Structure formats: structure tokens, C-alpha cells
Amino acid sequence: MAFARSDGRISADHVPVKLVIAGPFGVGKTTIVNALSEIEPLNTEEVLTQAGTLVDDLTGVNEKTTTTTAIDFGRLTLPGVVLYLFGAPGQTRFQVLWDELVRGALGVLVLADTRRIDDSFAVLDLVENAGIRYAVAVNHFPDSPQYPSDALRKALDLDPRTPLLVCDARDPVSARASLIALVEHIRELVLS
Amino acid sequence: MSSGRQRRRVVPDYMAAARVSVPEHITVERTTLVYVAPDVVADGLDPPASHLLTLLADGPLSVYECAAHLGLPYCVVRLLVAGLAAGGTLLTRDPPPADLPDLEILELVISGLRAL
Ligand SMILES: Nc1nc2c(ncn2[C@@H]2O[C@H](COP(=O)(O)OP(=O)(O)OP(=O)(O)O)[C@@H](O)[C@H]2O)c(=O)[nH]1
Ligand SMILES: [Mg+2]
Numbered sequence: 001m002a003f004a005r006s007d008g009r010i011s012a013d014h015v016p017v018k019l020v021i022a023g024p025f026g027v028g029k030t031t032i033v034n035a036l037s038e039i040e041p042l043n044t045e046e047v048l049t050q051a052g053t054l055v056d057d058l059t060g061v062n063e064k065t066t067t068t069t070a071i072d073f074g075r076l077t078l079p080g081v082v083l084y085l086f087g088a089p090g091q092t093r094f095q096v097l098w099d100e101l102v103r104g105a106l107g108v109l110v111l112a113d114t115r116r117i118d119d120s121f122a123v124l125d126l127v128e129n130a131g132i133r134y135a136v137a138v139n140h141f142p143d144s145p146q147y148p149s150d151a152l153r154k155a156l157d158l159d160p161r162t163p164l165l166v167c168d169a170r171d172p173v174s175a176r177a178s179l180i181a182l183v184e185h186i187r188e189l190v191l192s
Numbered sequence: 193m194s195s196g197r198q199r200r201r202v203v204p205d206y207m208a209a210a211r212v213s214v215p216e217h218i219t220v221e222r223t224t225l226v227y228v229a230p231d232v233v234a235d236g237l238d239p240p241a242s243h244l245l246t247l248l249a250d251g252p253l254s255v256y257e258c259a260a261h262l263g264l265p266y267c268v269v270r271l272l273v274a275g276l277a278a279g280g281t282l283l284t285r286d287p288p289p290a291d292l293p294d295l296e297i298l299e300l301v302i303s304g305l306r307a308l
Contacts, residue, residue: 010252015297016223016287042260047267054267068265073256078304081297084223084254104221104290106301180305187298 014082019179020102021072022088022127023111024119028139028169029087030072032111035175036085037074044073046097053096069097083179098126107186108134109178111169114144117155124156133189135163135182161185218274220255222266225285226273227252232281240264240272245281252285 021029034041045068048054072087088094088101088108102108108127112120120136127134136156138144147155149164158164163181168174220226227248234245240262247253247261259269276282288294 010225012225012227012252012283012285014225014252014285015300016225016254016285017297017301018223018287018290039257042257044256044260045265047265073260075254075257076305076308078300078308080300081304082225082254083301084256086222101222104223104287106290106293106298176305176308180302183298183301183305186293187295187302190293190295190298 009077010082014077014080016084017081018084018086018105019182020086020088020105020108020132021111022098022108022123023139024113024116024123027111027113027119029111032109032139032167032169032175032178033072033074033085033087035170035172036076036179038077039075042073043070045069046071046100048094048097054100069094071101095126099130102127102130102132105132107182108132109182110134110136111139112136112156113141114138114147114152115141117152120156133182133186135165135178135185137165137167137178137181139169140166161188218270219286220270220274220277220284221287222256222270223254223287224273225252225254226258226277227283227285229280229283234281237281241276241281244269244272244276248282 021032023029030041046054047066047068049066069089072085074085076083076085086101086105088098110120110123110127124136136158138152153160153164156164163185165178165181167178228245232245234242237245243262244258247258253261255270255273256266258273259266262269264272273282273284277284288297
């Protein structure tokens with residue numbers, strides 16, 4: 001049955017909290033959302049016009065000129081809060097979708113790949129332009145070159161306070177540590 | 193990520209035919225939690241609305257999850273939820289504003305993640 005579900009752990013007292021995972025093509029966004037999520041990957045679609053704007057009403061939704069984009073989506077229920085994780089496509093042609101996904105988000109975890117550092121620039125620009133709090137996690141692949149963190153910070157032009165972590169997107173413990181670092185950073189910014 | 197020219201209809205015919213009444217001011221968004229109001233009589237609802245109520249019988253879900261479970265795009269389910277919430281069938285809990293996050297919520301997230 002299409003709408004069967006196996007859980008029932010969220011209550012109306014839970015506060016929904018949105019977190020966004022961003023990064024360039026193939027960096028591990030889908031992998032980390034699935035590693036973190038307590039629910040099976042769900043396939044939800046966003047409908048965009050060819051001009052790249054979001055379709056937000058029923059008129060036009062069946063037009064031939066619309067395309068759909070599947071969004072990575074995961075959930076983590078904690079005492080008192082339910083985290084919703086959204087994987088955001090990094091390409092600037094999805095600017096409108098990006099704006100929508102980060103609206104109301106607590107923060108963004110930016111995934112980077114040291115084999116293709118330059119690919120992260122567009123995503124970091126999106127994050128900075130959105131004025132949203134973020135941390136950077138380098139997703140380590142077997143053939144990833146290892147750079148000292150100073151060199152990476154310089155290459156990515158990071159603020160000294162922005163957390164820079166190394167993670168394995170497939171490992172839930174490592175993925176959670178990255179989220180914790182992000183939220184601790186946000187707490188520091190709020191307190192300062 | 194899959195994208196491409198859409199061949200099939202995004203909204204199935206039963207949905208397009210449903211009388212979705214949409215309130216003027218919609219606050220519903222992707223992570224809004226949705227649940228069924230107490231003592232709701234589900235008779236006489238259109239198929240998408242009654243599917244949604246069946247789905248929510250076990251407890252609240254976000255609008256995005258509802259969309260995934262119903263197999264409908266978010267933009268459609270958002271309107272469906274907004275209409276049913278305006279009519280009193282569904283209750284919603286909006287996410288808190290994120291510009292100045294509540295410290296208490298941040299602590300809950302940190303301690304919750306650490307405890308996993
Ligand atoms: N060795 C290694 N492989 C990884 C890691 N994370 C992801 N992968 C692999 O890298 C590939 C790409 O990962 P995805 O999670 O699909 O990347 P994505 O960012 O969702 O990619 P797009 O949606 O296409 O932009 C997959 O084959 C993963 O299995 C990692 O930490 N280590
Ligand atoms: Mg992906």
C-alpha cells in the first residue's frame with residue numbers, strides 16, 4: 001500500500017527542526033541523509049518550471065513544461081524535537097529550490113570533496129548569500145588527497161570560526177558528529 | 193536526483209478532480225507537523241483527503257512525509273493540508289522561526305544527537 005507507515009513516534013509536542021545538507025554533485029548528500037535517517041528513504045518530488053521557478057499551486061502543475069526533482073529527505077526523532085534533513089542540489093540552476101529548502105532551516109552542513117575542492121565554491125556562495133549558519137564537512141573518499149586543515153580553510157576561504165570537519169558520510173556515528181558540530185557552532189553564534 | 197521532461201501527469205486525475213479548498217493565507221510548509229483534529233468525522237472526504245487521514249491515524253507527520261507517502265508532489269499536498277487545516281479537520285504545528293534559534297531547542301538537538 002502506497003501510504004503504509006510503520007512508525008508512530010512523533011507527537012504533536014515535538015518541535016520540527018529543519019537541517020539542510022548541501023554539496024556538489026556526487027559528494028555524498030544522499031549517502032549521509034540515508035545514514036542519518038531513521039526512516040526509509042522517501043521519494044518526494046518538487047515541481048519546477050523550465051525557467052527554474054517552483055510550481056506552488058495546482059494550476060500549471062500538469063503542464064508539459066514542468067520538470068520534477070527528487071529531494072533527499074530523512075528524519076531523526078529525538079526527545080522533544082524531530083529533525084528533518086533535506087539534501088539540497090548544489091547547482092546554481094536550482095537557486096529557487098535552494099532558497100525554499102533553506103528557508104526556516106536551522107543550519108546547513110556543506111559537504112566537500114578534496115578531490116574537487118573547486119566544486120564546493122558554488123555551494124558556499126549559495127550558503128553565504130542565504131546568510132544561513134553552516135559548517136563544512138569533508139567527505140573522505142579512499143583516493144581523497146589529505147590536506148592540512150589550514151590549507152583547506154584557505155582554499156575554501158572559511159571564516160576561522162566556521163567548523164571544518166572530516167567525515168565518512170556512510171557512517172552514522174561520523175555523520176551525527178558532523179551534525180553535532182554544526183549545531184554546537186550555531187549555539188555559539190546565538191550566545192555570542 | 194532525477195529530473196527530466198515530465199511525460200506522465202504530475203497530479204493524478206482523482207486529485208485534479210478533487211475539490212480542494214485553499215485558504216488565502218497559507219503558512220503550511222515542508223516541515224510543518226500535521227495531525228488529525230480530535231473527534232473528526234472522516235466521512236465524505238475526497239480520496240486524497242481520506243488517504244491523508246488514514247496515513248495520519250498513527251500520529252503526526254510532516255507535510256513532506258505526507259507527500260512522499262501519498263505519492264503526490266509537495267506543492268499539491270501543501271494545498272491539500274492547508275485546505276483541511278482551514279476547515280478544522282487537521283491541526284498543524286509550524287516550525288519555529290530560525291533567524292534567532294531558541295537555545296532550548298538547540299540544547300535538545302545536541303543532547304538528543306549525543307544520546308544516540
Ligand atoms: N568511499 C566512500 N564513498 C562514498 C562516501 N560517501 C558517498 N560515497 C559514494 O559516493 C557516491 C556518490 O554519493 P551520493 O551520496 O550519491 O552523492 P550525492 O551528493 O547524493 O550525489 P548527487 O545526488 O548525484 O549530487 C556513491 O556511490 C556513494 O556510495 C564516503 O564517505 N566514502
Ligand atoms: Mg544524491
